[in-house]
Amino acid sequence: MLSKRHSLLCAALISITSIAQADVTVTSPWVRATVEGMEVSGGFLQVKSDQDARLIGAECACADHVELHEMSMKGGVMRMRQLPSLALPAGKQVELEPGEFHLMLMGLKRPLKDGESVDMVLLVKQGKKLLRVPYKAEARSPARH
Numbered sequence: 001m002l003s004k005r006h007s008l009l010c011a012a013l014i015s016i017t018s019i020a021q022a023d024v025t026v027t028s029p030w031v032r033a034t035v036e037g038m039e040v041s042g043g044f045l046q047v048k049s050d051q052d053a054r055l056i057g058a059e060c061a062c063a064d065h066v067e068l069h070e071m072s073m074k075g076g077v078m079r080m081r082q083l084p085s086l087a088l089p090a091g092k093q094v095e096l097e098p099g100e101f102h103l104m105l106m107g108l109k110r111p112l113k114d115g116e117s118v119d120m121v122l123l124v125k126q127g128k129k130l131l132r133v134p135y136k137a138e139a140r141s142p143a144r145h
């Protein structure tokens with residue numbers, strides 16, 4: 001009885017996970033590699049949602065927290081500001097790249113080594129539903145860009 005309930009629960013969990021992954025697609029994710037002593041890093045990727053949604057942030061075990069940022073030029077000065085969320089119009093590829101929208105990993109707990117694969121989770125809201133989309137970001141050193 002217990003094992004039957006357990007397998008039903010597993011089937012339910014698997015179907016929820018596959019729906020979530022079909023809804024939101026993450027492409028070419030990477031984070032900036034860091035060296036000892038650096039406390040922040042940037043995260044970049046392309047994201048597409050099947051339905052209208054909002055990107056509300058991300059998580060990484062490597063950082064205290066992850067913020068959503070926008071870079072802009074104001075009076076010749078590069079500014080960075082935190083955004084509460086970013087619109088993901090249905091079917092449209094939205095780019096987070098250096099100099100524009102990006103994820104900011106705050107309070108790094110360890111250096112992100114060049115070439116390493118970093119486990120991240122993207123947080124996307126579709127209506128009242130919160131999707132947690134796991135992905136792996138490659139750490140790349142600025143020298144390689």
Ligand SMILES: [Cu+2]
Pocket residue numbers: 069070080102103104
């Ligand atoms: Cu930033």
